[in-house]
Amino acid sequence: MFRRTRVHDFPRINPVRLLDDLKTLRSFGANGPGVVRLSLSPVDMEARRWLAGRMTDAGLDATIDGVGTVFGRSRKPGPALVIGSHTDTQPTGGWLDGALGVIYGLEIARALDECAATRDFAIDVASWIDEEGTFSSFLGSRSFVGDAIDASLQHARNRDGVLLGDALAQAGMANVPRVVLDRARQRAYLEPHIEQGGRLEASGKSIGVVTTIVGIREFQLCFTGQRNHAGTTPMSIRRDAGAALVAFIARVDAAFGRLADADTVWTVGRIDLDPGSFSVVPGKADMYLQFRDGKPERLHAMESALAALVDEWNVQHAVQVELMPCDGPEEPVVMDTTLQQHIAQAAEAVAPGQWIHMPSGASHDAQVIAHHIPACMLFVPSIGGVSHDSIEDTAEAHIVLGCEVAARAAAGIVEALRVRFDG
Amino acid sequence: MFRRTRVHDFPRINPVRLLDDLKTLRSFGANGPGVVRLSLSPVDMEARRWLAGRMTDAGLDATIDGVGTVFGRSRKPGPALVIGSHTDTQPTGGWLDGALGVIYGLEIARALDECAATRDFAIDVASWIDEEGTFSSFLGSRSFVGDAIDASLQHARNRDGVLLGDALAQAGMANVPRVVLDRARQRAYLEPHIEQGGRLEASGKSIGVVTTIVGIREFQLCFTGQRNHAGTTPMSIRRDAGAALVAFIARVDAAFGRLADADTVWTVGRIDLDPGSFSVVPGKADMYLQFRDGKPERLHAMESALAALVDEWNVQHAVQVELMPCDGPEEPVVMDTTLQQHIAQAAEAVAPGQWIHMPSGASHDAQVIAHHIPACMLFVPSIGGVSHDSIEDTAEAHIVLGCEVAARAAAGIVEALRVRFDG
Known part of the structure; x- marks a missing residue:
């Protein structure tokens, strides 16, 4: 269980660094206020190489794997919390859908590393390829957990008719190995994300603790x-x-x-x-x-x-x-209740009374990973509830607050994992 | 008014000649059981030249006018009844929509010429261009009655973006004069047509006398x-x-x-x-x-x-x-009631009890011409009510019967016109 550490020992995120990275990522494929960064497109690959570089700067062992997932593995021994989401976008997407969670992960890895109390905590960071399904939805997270993706690799095509396998070869990843879940090390998954709906805004709250992905x-x-x-x-x-x-x-x-x-x-x-x-x-x-x-x-x-x-x-x-x-049915996926408690406690500590439990009406990589390791999600408000649109946005105060809560939750989660790991 | 002539003096149509001409016309642009003969297309122009030839064979002065209308003018002095419809088709059309009325006109001109009692009766025959609106709906009939068509000539395009003016020039009609209504001579209009709906079939009747075009x-x-x-x-x-x-x-x-x-x-x-x-x-x-x-x-x-x-x-x-x-409203057009009576009397004589009065739910050239001279329409049943489809069809017995009724009606109409003309 989560043991409260002393206040001055909490990891502190760097809001300027966080926002700078988010805005730099936004520049890859910028399209008015939004972003067009389809999986494996040249601009998407550019963004992936930039992201891998930022992970390296943060002290992570960064790789772009055989399907295009960017994975930053902490050099610290496990147990590790994986924080991730995606950096590909919808055909005309917004700047935060997916990107927020990935950059949160990067910032949290840095923040924990900079805090004496959490310096040894292992945070692995992932940008799963193709959550949005340009070729095949959740390709990166499915590959990571070992789900069969051969059919996708052989038959999936984008709207232009390009085969996924050809697009990967074109991007130079024909013979690059794929990152796979290391169950002994990677013991929990956190996916921060914009809400993409209007519940938080309508209820005047700042943080959503996700109970279920519908x-x-x-x-x-x-x-x-x-x-x-x-x-x-x-x-x-x-x-x-x-x-x-x-x-x-x-x-x-x-x-x-x-x-x-x-x-x-x-x-x-x-x-x-x-x-x-x-x-x-x-x-x-x-x-x-x-x-x-x-x-x-x-x-x-x-x-x-x-x-x-x-x-x-x-x-x-x-x-x-x-x-x-049409397509297979997607069953509801319940988020791990212990991890939900970590987020709730962190939210209550950082922003008392400003959070709610809520379902996720949208699909996320967390629903793939939750079948293999405990997984949880944290939401920040979407202005006007708008997403999958170039005007998608979140107030900077909410972006920063969400990362503070996520960082504190991450610290709590890894601390609890380490207690169990050692125990 | 219609004066009953002696039975043996009625014009008799030639069913074999009628069906042969209809089937020959069907061969231009044949597409399975249907026909693709878009206005001013090469195959449409071929069909028009064939039709002009058949009109000439029938003793009419035939011309293809400056918009593409095929007009066969009787050499007999007026008053004349114009019988017409169209030989262009929908993008995937049937074989009778329009074609039936034009070939009826041709056959009726021949039949009246072959009958002692009606030998002097003037029947002009028309295939109005572009009823179906490949470029501009009712172009031929609008041109004939003197409606303004300059805007159509300058701006109307087909689906391929070809300008009407260019298509006419391409078809060799750049400087060909247009046939125009001669009010002193052309005193009435008859348009026989397939019903294109299922009322006649549903009511077990063979002939529709059109009251109104909706x-x-x-x-x-x-x-x-x-x-x-x-x-x-x-x-x-x-x-x-x-x-x-x-x-x-x-x-x-x-x-x-x-x-x-x-x-x-x-x-x-x-x-x-x-x-x-x-x-x-x-x-x-x-x-x-x-x-x-x-x-x-x-x-x-x-x-x-x-x-x-x-x-x-x-x-x-x-x-x-x-x-x-969208578009301008089309107002209902009432068919001339005296002409309706001529058709009704002819139908009752040829097929007692086998006809009904009915509205036309579809648009026809008759609605253009009715604003200028008395106009009427006669319907024959459509099998299954189907039209604007390659399987559009009418029983041969109904095709023949409809032409018999139309010929008798035409004789009655011209006879009445001549009485008024002379009187």
């Missing part, structure tokens, strides 16, 4: 009716696939509304009517439905409700609907 | 909400433009349902959610709404209801909607 289900629903002339086909004999889709959404909303709690979300993100013109009654219509929740049993109930709606619809209507799962 | 309104409705992460944004604080659009459609359906009669139609043909992905709450959503009715007062009531729904919505909701008219 599970996700994605379905395509394809409606098949009869394409017809929009002028000559009376309403009474139409089989309008688009009208069916719209009516079906109302049923989904009603059914999910009955099952949901305040954290449940569902989204129709895309609708395609075929052929998609003023004068043609749509013969086909597709919708893309995603829902997320932190409780596996609620996700299953929602899946069952959706399947029942489809069956019911097809009995009642001439326009038929087919339900097709 | 009016059309087209609107784009743009919903503006807040784009957000679909995982991290609670339902309670979302401003989902797509969800707003779906809810709005239900209101439109309810409001239009209260105003509609059995012939009123409305269609949401296209929906775009932005950015259109599983994981993003749509920040913008567009829908394209068209409605059609034969009564101007109902179209106005629907427009008013739609505007009221928009105002009401914007007061009630954070997601705002903007209503934007």
Whole structure:
């Protein structure tokens, strides 16, 4: 358990150094206020080489591994806490999504090294490749924990059709070894991240202690009716696939509304009517439905409700609907409760009353790593709840506060690991 | 008025010649069972030259005019009935949409010429260019009646970006004169056409006497909400433009349902959610709404209801909607009632009880010409109500029957015109 050390022995982060590194990283792929730094692109590789250099400056043994992950291994003996996130971005991304957690890790490694009480604490720092899925989501963290990535290496392509394997070869990593989890040494994982939502801001809090990364289900629903002339086909004999889709959404909303709690979300993100013109009654219509929740049993109930709606619809209507799962389901991942306590105690010490427990509605590398070692996440507020957009931002005061809390939590976590390790 | 002539004096069409000509025309641009014959394309021009040749064979003075309309002028003195339609097709069109009416005109000109009682009757035959709007809808009929087409000639482009003026020059028609309506001679217009809908088939009838070509309104409705992460944004604080659009459609359906009669139609043909992905709450959503009715007062009531729904919505909701008219409104066009009677009497004589009065839900050249001379339309059934599709078809028995009715109607119309002319 976390043992309180004396106040003057706490590691102190350097806010100027932290912000300078974040802003330098922002310059690689800067695009207005945002950043375009797609995995393995030339500018992404430039940023990775810069990051490896900063890790080396911090006294870490830095490497860019065989999939592109930048890993800074502490020279100190274990047990080690891994702090990481990602430095690749969305096609038009913001400057903090991922970058924040990586630079926090770098700053925390430096800060602990500069503090007498924590000088021997091992902090390994990671920037996992391709969290955003330019080629294959969570490629770096999946590779690190030993998940099978051969299919990704052979078949994954980016939007331009470039194969992942070719992109890695192009970036000079064809025969570079991959960093893999050393379970004897690396005993816990911390991923600081921007919230990417508006809960902290709405509640006036500064720190989120993540309880769960929610599970996700994605379905395509394809409606098949009869394409017809929009002028000559009376309403009474139409089989309008688009009208069916719209009516079906109302049923989904009603059914999910009955099952949901305040954290449940569902989204129709895309609708395609075929052929998609003023004068043609749509013969086909597709919708893309995603829902997320932190409780596996609620996700299953929602899946069952959706399947029942489809069956019911097809009995009642001439326009038929087919339900097709997209991607594998992502199950909710609970964050390690002991690590959550470390973050909560650090937050309460640094910013009393200014933190909350909350789920992560977004996916993160932590959900991959949590299946192998205890993992936790810390959130800082996103201004306006905006993310995956060039205007994504966080107040500098929150950036600094979040790193202070994370540093204190990291110290506590490693201290507890060392007690257990030695014990 | 129509005076009944003796039975043996009726013009008799030649079914084999009629079907042969239709099938030969089908061979220009044949594409499976359908036809691809876009206005002014090489194959369209080939078909036009063939058609002009068939008109010449029929004793008509045939010309391809300065916009591409094929016009076969009878050498007989007026008054003349113009029978026409179009031989251009949709990008993937059927074989009868337009072609039927043009070949009916050709066959009727021949049949009347071969009948002692109608030998002196003048039938002019037209294939108006570009009814389907490859460059500019109804170009040929608009040019014929003297509507301004200069803007079309200068600015209209096809999907490949080719200017209409360039396409005409390319087809050798840069300095060819245009055929224009001779009001002293051309006193009525008949356009036979496939129904392009399923009413005749559903009612078991063979001939439709068109009462009105319905009016059309087209609107784009743009919903503006807040784009957000679909995982991290609670339902309670979302401003989902797509969800707003779906809810709005239900209101439109309810409001239009209260105003509609059995012939009123409305269609949401296209929906775009932005950015259109599983994981993003749509920040913008567009829908394209068209409605059609034969009564101007109902179209106005629907427009008013739609505007009221928009105002009401914007007061009630954070997601705002903007209503934007697309293209000019098309007002309903009533077919000449005397000409309708001629068709009805001919139908009753040839196929007693096998005809109905009905509106045309689709647009036709007749709506352009009806503003200048009395115009009427006759429909034959479309199998399965299908049109604007390669499988568009009509039973041969219906093709032949429709031409018999049209020929008898044409004889009656010209006879009546001649009585008035002489009188």
